[in-house]
Amino acid sequence: MSRIGVFVCHCGENISRTVDVEQVAKAAGEIPGVAYSCDYKYMCSDPGQTLLKKAVAEHKLDGVLVAACSPRMHEKTFRKAAEAAGLNPYLCEMANIREHCSWVHEDRGMATAKAKDIVKLMVERVRKGKSLAPITVPVTKRALVIGGGIAGIQAALDIADAGHKVVLVERDPSIGGHMAQLSETFPTLDCSQCIMTPKMVDVANHPNITLFTYSEIEKVEGYIGNFQVTVKHKARSVDEKKCTGCGVCMTKCPKKKIPNEFDQGHGMRPAIYVPFPQAVPNTPVIDRENCTMFQSGKCGVCAKVCGPGAVDYEQKDTFTVEDVGAIVVATGFKLYTIDRKPEGSPIQGYGEFGYGTIPDIIDGMTFERLASASGPTGGKILRPSDGKEPKQVVFIQCVGSRAREKGISYCSKVCCMYTAKHTMLYHHKVHDGQAYVFFMDARTPGKGYDEFWRRAVEEEEAVYIRGMVSRMYQRGDKIVVMGSDIQVGTQVEIEADLVVLATAVQPQDGADLLAQKLGISYDKYNFYSEAHAKLKPVECATAGIYLAGACQGPKDIPDTVSQASAAAAKVMTLFAKDQLERDPVVAKVNEKYCVGCFACKKVCAYGAIEEKEIRDRQGNLVKKVAYVNPGVCGGCGTCQATCPSKSIELDGYTDEQIMAMIEAL
Amino acid sequence: MHAETKQHDFEPKIVAFVCTWCTYAGADLAGTSRMQYPSNVRVLKFPCTGRIDPVFILRAFQKGADGVLVSGCHPGDCHYMAGNFHARRRFAAFRALLSFVGVDLNRLQFSWVSAAEGGKWVDVVTELTERVRTMGPMPEFKELEHEEQWSTFAGASADKVLNSPELKEAYDSIG
Amino acid sequence: MNAKASKTHVTCIEPAYYEAITEAIRKEAVQILKDETVVGVVGYLPGRRKGTASPALVTTAEEAGKLIFSPACVNNLSVYLTKAKKGVLKKGKVGIVAKGCDMRALAGLITESQLQREELFIIGVVCPGVYGFGAERTGTLTEANIARKCRECSVHLPDGADVAAGTHTELADLTPEEAEEMARIEAMPQAERWAFWKEHFSRCIRCMACRQVCPFCYCEQCLCDKNRPQAVESSPRPAGNMAWHLVRAMHLAGRCGGCAECERVCPMDIPLNLLNRRMAKELKELYDFEAGLNPVEKGPLNQYKEDDDQSFIK
C-alpha cells in the first residue's frame, strides 16, 4: 500500500473562492493509499513548503500530490521541496485545480466535484510513478558560432578568451557583417570600420578560434554538450593556404563590372574578389556565376597571374563534421525591400512608393555606403540615377516597420537613430542641402541617444515632419513625395532629389531553414525565439543553443555586443561543468520482449533509436532489439504509442500510470 | 463567456487527452484569462499527442466517457518536431475503424490548440460538451462492460449461435 | 513456368493446372536443395485425408520431390519463418512456397526487419485461388468452392519472387463478395453497424487462433496478454472482445497483407478480414498506401507528410 500525501492549496482565494478545498482534501484522504491530506492557504510559500516537508517525514510519505496551480508554474518548486524531504522528485506531482478548474468554472459544486476528480486521477499517477534519476551527459568544451558579424565576432572572442575552442562559421567570403558596411556609428559618429576591423583581425589571429568563411551549416545532430555539426565549405576556387592575398588576380580579372554586394550593388567588383579591402580572410573568392572561365571555359587569367598558384578552378564543396558542446546563433538581419512581394506573401511591398522602380529611392544601408569613405562614391553623397549631388533629401522612417497593413507590426528599433545620423552626415557633406524626415515618433531610449537626435534637429537643421508619406512618384528628375504633417494638419508635398527609406529590419533569408536544422523555434517573422522574453533572453528553448544579435530581433550595436557577451557567458557556464544533468523523461526498451521491428526507430524524430544486437555467451546473435540513446531522446513518447507490444516505455508517462488514471475516471 | 448556471438533466463525462506544450498550456491560458467553460472535462496530460495510444481512447469510453477530446500542437509547432504528424495519421486510421464498428464519431473530437489559443480551447471543450450533452450518454461500451459472454444466447439470436441440440441442452440446464 | 503468359479466364480450374504448379515447385525445390542454395524449403505436403494439404519443412531433395500445390494449400507459410520455425533461418537461406497474398506478408516482414530478403528463396506460385472454408474439395476449383479473398485477388502474379510456378489463369466473373459485404456494413446506420459487430464479437471465445496464425502477430508478448497495466481485458467477455478486435485491427493497419488466415481459422466465424480490409481501404484513400509484394522503407502509419489530411481535426 502506498503512502501518498495530498496537499490542497487555496492559492489565497484563487482556488478556494470556487472550490471547496477542505472537501477536496477530505475526499483525497479517503482515497485508498492516501496516508495524509490537508489544505493550506499558500502551498508555494515557505511555510507551505515546510508543511509538505514535515508531512513527508512525519507520515513516511512515499509520494506527494500538490493540488494547486498549473505544473508549468510550480512543479519545479514542489519537486525541489520533495527532494529536500528525501523523496525522489519525480514522485511529486501537481494537480491543476486553478487554471483548469477554479478559474474557469463559477459553479462551486461543479468546480469542487471536478477538483476532486482531478485529485483522484493524479493520485493514481503518483501511485504508479517511479523514482527517476537525472541523466548525465558529457560536455564537449568547444563552441560553434554561426555568423561572423559583430555579434558572432564578439561571442567568439569572449568564449575564446575564456580558454575554450571556438568554430566561427560565416556564409559570406569575409567576416564583418553589416557593421563593416556602416559609415559612422551613432551616437558618437566614430568610424565603423575603425572599430570593427581590429576585432576582425583578432578573430583571424586568435589561437582558439577556427574560422570558416564562405561556409554554411549543412546539418546539426546531437544535443546539448554533444552536437555534431556538418559544415559545408563552399568552393572558393582559391586555395586559402597558398594565397598570399596580393590581389593581382583581382586587378587582372577582365570581368570587372559586377555590382558589388558590399556596396549594395552601387560599386563594381571583378569576378574574383574580396568583398572589401579590409576583408578577413583576405583571400579572394571566384564568383562562379559571373566568371568567364566557369561560364565559357575560356579565360584563366587569374590562374596565370597568380604567383603561388592558389587559383583552383576544380575546387569542390567540402564538408567537415565539427563536434561542439554549445552553439551561438548570430545570423543577423537583412533590410526589408519595398518591391512587390509574391501573391499570398504575409509581407507586402509598397505600391505607393512605386514598388522599388524609382532609382533614387534608396534604403538606409545604401546611404551608409554612399556616405562611407570607402564606398562607391568615395564618401560623396551622389544619387544613383545621374550621379548628381542631391539638394533635397527626404528620409522616411518606419517603412515596413510598425506597418501592420504591410505585414510587419514591430518596431525596427535602430532606424530613428540612424536616420538622425544620416541627416547629420548629409548636412556635413552637402552644406547647402536640406534634409526632411517623415517620422511617426522619434524613439531614442539609450545612453546619449536623445541628445544625439536633438542635435540633428536643433543644430544640424534637419526638418522633422511628423506624419507619413502616402505616395511617391517620379516627375522629371525629381521624386514627388506626398505626405501629411499631422502636427500642422496639412498635406505636404516635397520635390526630392533623393529619398532614403528606413526600411524594416528582417531576419536573414533562410533563417527559418537554419532554425529547422538547429531545431529551434522562430516567430512568424522568422526571428528566433528566446526561451523566455525576460528571464531567458539569450537561451533558446532547445538546450545548448544561444542567441546573439539581430537574428533574435532588431538591435543596435551596443545591444548586440551585450547580448553576444551574454551568450558567451552562458556558453562558459555550460563549459564550467564536465558533466551535465538532464530531465530523465526518456524512453527505455524492454529488451526481453522487443522483437526488433523498429517501428519506433522509424517514427523517432530525434534519431535516438539504434539497433542493438543481443548475443548469447558464445557470441551468437540472439536477436536485434531497439536501443534508446538517453542523451538524444526528446521524450515525446511517439515510439511507445507506435510499438505494438509496448516494449518501449517513456519514463514519467508509462502505460501503467496513464491506464491507472483512466481507470480512475 | 458567461457562467453556466443552467441546470442540465445530463452532465456528460468528457475526457481530454492533451499534449503538455500546446494544448495544456492553452488550457492554462484560458485559466489565467478567466474564461469560462463547462466543467465536465477531465484533462490527462501527455508530453505529446504522439504518445497517445488509441487504446487509451478505447479505455476511456469503456470507463464511462461520453466524449473524448484529443488535442495537441498545430502542425509544424510540435515541441518534439513530428509527434503530432504521426498522431494525425494514427487517429485518422483509428477514426475509420471506430466508425466501421459503429461508434458515433461525434463523440470523438480532435483539435489543434496552441499555447496561445485559450479561446480556442474554450470553444472546443464547450462545443464538444454541449454536443455530447444533446446526444445523451454513450451506452455502447458501457453496456458491453456489463454484459457476460453467454448473454446473447438467451436472446433471439440463440438459435443462430447455439447450433447444436447438445449445446443448447447443456446451456439450458445451467439455467 | 512462364508467369507472364497472357492470362486466361475460365469457368473452373482443373486439377491438371495445379499438377503443373506442383511439378514446377518440386523441380525448383529439389534443385535448390541439391545445390545447397537453401537449407530447407517450407511448402505443402499432401495431408493424411484426401484433398487436404499440410505445411511442411523439407530439408532433402527426396522429400522435396513430394511437395504439392493444390487448392487445399490455404495456409500462409510465411508464419513458419517467424514464429513456429524461427530457428530454421539461423542455419542459412530458406526456400518458401508463396502465393501472392503470402508474398505480401513476406514483404511486410522484411519491411519490419523480421526477415532478410537475401536469406529467402521465394518460389512464387501463380495462384488461381484456393478453397474457401468448409467448401467442397473436389480437386477442381470453381466459383462454388473458391475462398472469399480469392474472388477479388489482385496478386495472382508473384512479382519479385526468385522463381514463379504456373501460368496465369483465373476464374471469370466472380462477384467481389467481401467488397460488397463491406459496402453493405458501411451503408448501415451507425447503431446497426454496432449491433452487427457486437453480435459477432460477443461470440469470440478468445482462443487467439487469429493471433496465432497471423504472420504479423510476431510479438513475443502481446499487448493484450499484459496485465500491468491491463489494456485489454483477457477473459472472453464482450467488453474485452471488442477491445481485442479493435486493437488487433489497429495493430495490423498498414501492415496486413490480406491473406485472411485470421478469418479462416476463426472457430466462431467472425468476419475478421472485413476489419482488415476496411483499414486497408482507408489507408489507400488517405495515404495511397497498399500492401505490396515488395518491402518498403516505412509503413503508412510509421511516416507522415506535412500536408496529410486533417479535415477531421478542428
Place this chain on the structure above:
Amino acid sequence: MTPGKKRLSYSYYPGCSLHASGREYDISTRALFKALNVGLKEVPDWFCCGATPAHNVDELLSLSLCAKNLSLAEEVEGDLAVACAACFSRLKTTQHHLKEDDTKRKQVEVAIDGPAAINKPVKHILEILAREFGLARLEESVKKPLLGLKVASYYGCLLTRPPEVPELDDCEDPSIMEDLLRALGAEPVKWSHRMECCGANFTLSRPGVVLKLSNAILESARIAGADCIMVACPLCHGNLDIRQKEIKEAYGAPDSTLFGNIFGSELRGGSAPDQRDVPIFYVTQLAALAMGVASESLGFESVITDPKPLLRDKQLL
C-alpha cells in the same frame, strides 16, 4: 461568342448616378454588354445604396440600404454587375462588414426584414470585362481598335481600396484598366495620379478642394502625354469633366498649381501650364466604341468636355 462557352449573364445595379448625371455610363454599359452578347438584367425596384454620405451619418442605415438592395438582387439570376465605383464599394463593404460581424448582420436582418445576401457575388464591370469575359476574347471581339489613343487610366479612390474589401486588383498598383486598354488597342500612359482623389463629393460643399485636386490629376495626365482620361466612376467623371473650365480659370496662371507646397517647389519652372482639354471617358464608352457600337448611342453629346474632336482626330468617329 466562343462556341461551347455558356453565355454570361448578370443582374445589374446601375445606381442613382447612372440614371441621372451619369446616364452616358449606363447607356454605354448596356450597349457594350449587348455588343458582347452578355446578359444584363436590371434589378427591379432597386434604390440608392446610400453612397458616401449615409455611412457617415448612420452605419446601420447605410448597411441596411445595401443589404436590402443585395437581397433584391438575389431575385435576379447571375452575379451582380455594378458600374459605379461608389455603389460597388458600398455593396462590397456591406458584405464585408456583415460577414465579419454577426451582431451587425442580425441587426440589419431585422431592419430589412429578411436575410442579408452576404454571399451574392458582386462584380465590377472592369472585372467582368477583363476576367470573366476575358481579355483574349475581348481582343478578338474588337472591331475598331483604339489605335493611337493615349489614355490615362484613372482608378480613383474606391475601386481598389481598402485593400481587403473590393478584391479587384493590387490596392496601390493596379493594372486592370491598363490591361483592358491594351486589349482594346489603345495605349495606356504611365502617369502618377492614377490613384489620387478627385475631391469626390466635396464638389458640392467645397468646390475649391475639388478644383485643386482635379487639376492635379488633369495636369499630371497632360504631362504624361495622355489624350484623354478613362474613369469608372460617375463622380470622378463629373469632377474631371464638368469642372475643367473652372479649373483652367483658377489654375491657368504659372506657379499656381497643385497643393500649397510648404517646402520650396521649383517644379513649374515658370512656363505656362499646358491648357489642353482632356476628354473624360467611361470605361464602357471606350470599350463599346472599340466593339463598333455607333458613337451616337454612347452619350458623347451629353458631356461637357467634348470628346468628338479627339475621336475624329484619331479617326475613331
